[in-house]
Amino acid sequence: MKKTKYIFAIITFLMSFGCALFIANSMFGNILFGSRPVSILDKIKEGDMIFQTSQSKQCEAIRIATNSKFSHCGIVFIEKGEKYVFEAVQPVKYTPLETWIRHGKENQFVVTRIKNASTLLNIETLQKMKNYAKRFNNKDYDLYFEWSDDKIYCSELIWKIYKNGAGIELCPLQKLKDFNLKDTRVKAILAERYGNKIPLDESVIAPSNLEKSKIVTTIIDTY
CATH class of the missing domain: 1.20.5 (Single alpha-helices involved in coiled-coils or other helix-helix interfaces)
Incomplete structure (x- = not known):
């Protein structure tokens, strides 16, 4: 028995x-x-950018305003042999890669990598990017999408890490007025944040701008 x-x-x-x-x-x-x-996650390297569809009213507004399925993004760093997504949420933090993926709609995500990464992102450059990124760790998320370092949002975080850490400009900045702001759901979020004083000339960068950058290539797409 x-x-x-x-x-x-x-x-x-x-x-x-x-x-x-x-x-x-x-x-x-x-x-x-x-x-x-x-795993396909083994393909992901340090410095890669990762995008997903988050589910909230603000994220829905971002998708509509940018005509994109993406509403959140982060950059992959490796700490003690483990992959993390450095992301601007509340607050800015390092999130284990698989945990980050599970936060997105239906666990779907896209990973992009700068072209010629093996040359451009050497060990020294990656370390400079990581050192620069540390200044944002635990900072507050920027609900107003201002182009300052006091608070920061997800795509702004990645853009600045590449620009100031690696000397690489992923894509041109845009103005808030360049996006689709006519949808009622977008208007509602703008009114909630700014009232009647919407900063239409504020410099901004969206997840979709980074994902569509001419100097990156797609590594993984699970959509």
């Missing part, structure tokens, strides 16, 4: 492990390579 229970326990464990592995494979596109699960 004890032997039967022992065998049953082993079978149950193996079935549970198999189910867990199947779920992980489904979420992150893992495949079996030899005896080790190889």
